[in-house]
Amino acid sequence: MDVIGGKYNALIVYELINGTRRYHEIQKAVPQATPRMLSKQLKELEEDEIIIRTLYPVVPPKTEYSLTEFGQSLVPIVEALCSWGEHYFEVAGVPIPCTYTGS
Amino acid sequence: MDVIGGKYNALIVYELINGTRRYHEIQKAVPQATPRMLSKQLKELEEDEIIIRTLYPVVPPKTEYSLTEFGQSLVPIVEALCSWGEHYFEVAGVPIPCTYTGS
DNA sequence: CAGTATCCCAAATGATACTG
DNA sequence: CAGTATCATTTGGGATACTG
Numbered sequence A, B: 001m002d003v004i005g006g007k008y009n010a011l012i013v014y015e016l017i018n019g020t021r022r023y024h025e026i027q028k029a030v031p032q033a034t035p036r037m038l039s040k041q042l043k044e045l046e047e048d049e050i051i052i053r054t055l056y057p058v059v060p061p062k063t064e065y066s067l068t069e070f071g072q073s074l075v076p077i078v079e080a081l082c083s084w085g086e087h088y089f090e091v092a093g094v095p096i097p098c099t100y101t102g103s
Numbered sequence C: 001c002a003g004t005a006t007c008c009c010a011a012a013t014g015a016t017a018c019t020g
Numbered sequence D: 001c002a003g004t005a006t007c008a009t010t011t012g013g014g015a016t017a018c019t020g
Helices: A009-016 A023-029 A035-047 A075-091 B009-016 B023-029 B035-047 B075-091
Strands: A051-056 A062-067 B051-056 B062-067
Touching: A009 A023, A009 A035, A009 A051, A009 A062, A009 A075, A023 A035, A023 A062, A035 A051, A075 B075, B009 B023, B009 B035, B009 B051, B009 B062, B009 B075, B023 B035, B023 B062, B035 B051
Parallel strands: none
Antiparallel strands: A051 A062, B051 B062
């Protein structure tokens, strides 16, 4: 839970399931997260070796994030959480897809 | 994450996997949680219909907690999280079993 | 573009003592 | 036994502005 317990960590991992993403792509996928939070949680995930950050020394800057092999091991759990969440919302009478991006 | 994101919720669910437990049994299983927190998170789980609380009107009081059918649906995820956590600790060089009760 | 810096607030948790 | 009450503290997160 320390690893994916943050407010956006699971969503970030979820977004990276389908491949490498640049910073602003993640930002678009998780618009509720402010730059500060996004940066913070990305760093957390990087420190936990769930994701890897690749910085291209070009102007303008280009950064790419992707799951590490270890991070991949988390994918089934994140997906399970996601579909359980859908089920939960159904039971609660509020059907919402996995692409749910917050209120 | 709102459901199991609390500090002890997942541990409580994990403890209830093997059957009904009384309050003090859960307390023993999750000793880091103060009575206040335990009570609070138990209520949360009850409101989310993950667990059910049965109060026996006897003296001294007797209360039992168990997973609802809906709560059972969470078990595979909690177990997956647990074993992933073990794996995580191994990778980090700190092998710790699922019965890990905090520092 | 990909972030940082600074300030602030609310929620979560902890400690301790008490009760039906 | 199974909690509550009260108070203090920590932590997470938000808003906004700025930068290499």
